[in-house]
Amino acid sequence: MARLLKGKVAADALNEKLLERAVAMCEEGTAPTLAIVRVGENGSDIAYENGAVKKAQQVAVAIEKFICPADIREEDLMDIIDFINCNEKIHGILLLQPLPKHLNSERIRNSIAIEKDMDCIGDGSLAGLFLQKKGGYAPCTAESCMEILKYYDIPVKGKKVVVIGRSLVIGKPVALMLMAENATVTICHTKTTEEDMALLCKQADIIIAAAGHRNTLTAEMVRPGQTVIDVGINFNEEGKMVGDVDFEPVSEVVEAITPVPGGVGSMTTTLLMKHVIEAAEKTMEK
Amino acid sequence: MARLLKGKVAADALNEKLLERAVAMCEEGTAPTLAIVRVGENGSDIAYENGAVKKAQQVAVAIEKFICPADIREEDLMDIIDFINCNEKIHGILLLQPLPKHLNSERIRNSIAIEKDMDCIGDGSLAGLFLQKKGGYAPCTAESCMEILKYYDIPVKGKKVVVIGRSLVIGKPVALMLMAENATVTICHTKTTEEDMALLCKQADIIIAAAGHRNTLTAEMVRPGQTVIDVGINFNEEGKMVGDVDFEPVSEVVEAITPVPGGVGSMTTTLLMKHVIEAAEKTMEK
Structure with missing residues (x-):
């Protein structure tokens, strides 16, 4: 029987370090903060969201939820993302996907600022990975x-x-x-x-x-x-x-x-939090 | 002895078709046009330019040369590229590289409009290749x-x-x-x-x-x-x-x-001309 590479064990080791970094930042007055944007009440979206919230609590990352009705107008959703992009107290965005079909998913994904795109869902983030540019986050x-x-x-x-x-x-x-x-x-x-x-x-x-x-x-x-x-x-x-x-x-x-x-x-939400903490650290360096 | 895959033979076959397409466009009043931007008098740049000009003549692509002094100011070179980007009579740009060291090569490369970037030197063109987006040209x-x-x-x-x-x-x-x-x-x-x-x-x-x-x-x-x-x-x-x-x-x-x-x-300048002709055809479709 092969050795089992358990994601949770690897994640736990990383979580500990992340918690230290987040606490250090909080002490300096910056709380690493993730915005979760959910459209509608899809069960698997909510399950993923709950997992992320739980992981965030473990590593002292604050969550701001933006829950939108399933029939939200595209411009209203764009406004929300724009608000988060411009909000200095929010360091990263997690947009739950897939979006309802009446929304132009590509346009919305690509409206997320690269430096806040925590799961590499925008073309700019993906392109940055290919071009080996700094500033974005890997999927x-x-x-x-x-x-x-x-x-x-x-x-x-x-x-x-x-x-x-x-x-x-x-x-x-x-x-x-x-x-x-x-x-x-x-x-x-x-x-x-x-x-x-x-x-x-x-x-x-x-x-x-x-x-x-x-x-x-x-x-x-x-x-x-x-x-x-x-x-x-x-x-x-x-x-x-x-x-x-x-x-x-x-x-x-x-x-x-x-x-x-x-x-x-078992490792993905931990890396999501790592990205939020990195993004918050970058704003403090400025 | 292996079969020799001669680039010139493949290029000649393509040149014929390109000439037909270019002539057809000229008859409709649009001459496919390539801007060659050269900074300084580097011998290998001039050699490449001469090859491109010769190939352009074979397939009825017009060339406009923008020859800049080796000590050109960055802003002046940016202005030239901007002029070409906005000029509807020029369909593509070939920027000879490498540029002199006093110029920010990355900034200049990336100022070329994707739809005029004939040799995929801008990050947007390369990213488009990775993301499988239409609109740009392959290297x-x-x-x-x-x-x-x-x-x-x-x-x-x-x-x-x-x-x-x-x-x-x-x-x-x-x-x-x-x-x-x-x-x-x-x-x-x-x-x-x-x-x-x-x-x-x-x-x-x-x-x-x-x-x-x-x-x-x-x-x-x-x-x-x-x-x-x-x-x-x-x-x-x-x-x-x-x-x-x-x-x-x-x-x-x-x-x-x-x-x-x-x-x-032996095939590369032919493909450069193919891109110019494609770019010109796209402007006619509009």
């Missing part, structure tokens, strides 16, 4: 993969990493972050042949499964000694949450693996 | 690799491609373009181990050598059946122009290879 899920590898002392420099999935939300950003840490990265996707996928995965030192389909990575595609990071969130026939990896058989073969749930996802 | 050298593969009927979909080099100018853009065409792409770089580089190259169907060092790809790293695209421009001890590939021995092994000179580089 929390992609960063979570990196942080888990770092926490568990799994080196990436000079290692062969296969990323399965080429989305702008996770596949491409995590590939860029791995490359910036000097990994040799291959991106596989739906048009990669089965044969190549198996060959490349088997050769890899680290596999990041971010395809969005369960059983994307099976036991035949892995070998002893590997690390597997599972980014997927899917549900099986019994309604149980599972990742992109065929967990039981794969974990019998590889060296280390993140569980789902309890892996990558 | 001519990266596109040249793609066009040569296309002209010589070498499929990329579902193929394993290794890109050697991770620069923002060529390695990353060409990797994105290959991925958009459904290739399975691995990016190798200076921190890739020698062993992995040899393994991955040998497995690949197509190798794009864009490391910027000669003899980066040697005969031991290749096998029969492969296609090699050499993006490098280096000079050997005798001052002869060579690519990143150890040409003679590699060409004895692989199936097809671009020569240097006469390969990728």
